[in-house]
Amino acid sequence: MSDTISNTPRFKRGEIVDVLIIGAGPSGSVAAKHLAQSGFSVVALEQGHFPDRSKYPGRNPEWELVTQKQWHPNPNYRDLPRDYPINTSESDVNPLMFSGVGGSATLYAAHWTPFLPSDFRVRTLDGVADDWPFTYEDLLPHLEAVEHEVGVSGLAGDPTYPLRSPPPTPALPIGKVGAKAAECLDKMGWHWWPGTNAIPSVAYNGLNACVRRGTCMSGCPEGAKSTTDITYWPHAIKAGARLVTGARVREITVNDSGLATGATYVDENGRERHQRAHSVIVCANGIGTPRLLLLSTSNRFPNGLANTSGMVGKRLMMHPFSAIMAVFEEDLESWRGPYGHNVESFQFYETDKSRGFVRGAKWGVMPSGGLLGATSFVGSKVFTSEKPSAGDMWGKNLHEMVERRFGHTMVWGIIGEDLPEESNRVLLDDTLVDSDGIPAPKLIYKVSENSERMLKFHEERVLEACKAGGAIETAIVHQMRDTGWHLLGTCRMGTDPGNSVLNEWGQAHDVPNLYVFDGSSFPTSGGVNPTATIMSVAMRQTQRMISERRNLKVA
């Protein structure tokens, strides 16, 4: 990993920049590129490093072995110096993330699934949670703009969405896994569509075309999975943005007027530094962002910055998730990629209250990986039931199981909408600290009854589809623990400063020159992978900053 891009410009020590961005993941990258191109002076602080894709293990024989440790998405398993620890002793789900330029998308599967129209109106439609302060239609132009920067692949015409512009690159091959899944769903008369992915099928905006290596979730060694170290930062830096890596922010500072003045951070060598700025945008994910605001206490903000409402850290949403393994007689070549979903289904996405729960879930069908993948999913050994003796899983039983499953298996991921609850929250831990001595976050998170019912219903439907397609073996991992990819809701947008942290433009009610552009700002979670919506919201908020630049209140 290198510290900076070689042509990152230098600002003078003590210089006040227009905008300080904290976090160089998907949302921070969108903001950095567009603000810099519009003439703002921009500094971004990123606690991780710039990725070196020659280090990604996907081409090597030890690939599956190291995805269970060094490249596992759970920072508590990886335990690398740039990760911060998270107390999960009171959480049903482990949060997953990655520190580095490009953020957690470095390890994502690149499923590109924008929120649906109903996701923005759950209070109006279903009487639960809250409506967003804007609509699907308001966000659509920003989504379409982002898709052309990201290099999305897919097929136009999916009846899951209102008519809209096509993805900029053709759909990836769905492979034998996708074809079999489509057959299963077709037999039921249910919706399916070839997967839309943040992985271009042709070379695009610095990305290479996908070669279906199938190792997306340990970093793409081909440079084909869309991450912002490739698609955004070269443009941002060319436009003058400065990216500081290995910079762990300790506190956002404020002046006597209650305006943000910049941030104090610990650099790679352990030295404390301060970056001054007229405005600050926090993009550190749904755990890192509230952690930082809660760390930023002062006489004026004794309970944490922008926390007059008491909502900072509350309403954490991580999506209920179940995985279903299905094995078929046919050779599905199921080690082949892409790992982004081959086929998706929204058949049971919208609310039908007769099912006993509200909202719904999206299904994504993925390949199963290599030989160790016969019992594992994304680095975790889950497709093995408890056995009374060692001999039940080893010896000839191991050979028979691997021969039956390897190359013949698909994995269905069920992502359900997670309704916000104030009791699900991010706190600062009393004793746990990161490698710089900064208090670590603690999660309190329980899977709700609505989520439980939702997952059970969807698991049963997936099993029906697999049975219709002739599955010879299935296994369910109900509410898989290592699935907290989607960290949302902990600094929600809203119109009432009494129960929300941000206004509809991602601007803190309490601190007018402090912004949050990441998934923390989401009032609700949808039931889909959120990166498309996170980047679209960041684009919307950034364009507003640019258009209102003469009216912005700054320190």
Added chain:
Amino acid sequence: MTRQLTNDDRILFGAFADHLIPAYKKMPRATDVGVAADLLDAVLGFRPDLREGFFRGLDAIRGLPAAEAAERLFKSDNPTFEILGLVASGGYYMAPEVRDLMGYPGQESLSYDPHATPDYVASGLLDRVVKRGPIYVATPA
């Protein structure tokens, strides 16, 4: 000081690994492909975090027949058993001869024509989805 693997350690682990992964039909046993030799060094090199548990496991099974050792460790210290199992299977499934026998070329690079009409379009399979019409709930007025 880092504990070094001895020849006795390799013999002990090899017997244990052969019990977990015996010869069966076309498949070789673990030590036939080097699970207690070069592949053991490779696995512990790629996963140094496993070393401590690996040696703990060896100490626990020393002096016992492999079958009895496996069942005892499985019940008395399952996490350590799992580490020995992962070292054995991790090495075994990296072996080129095992991959050849299983028909696994590794995670390979494939070429394709992104502009070709997919089978699911040409066959009309996707048409059935389209003809059923929209399935989203529109934004309320």
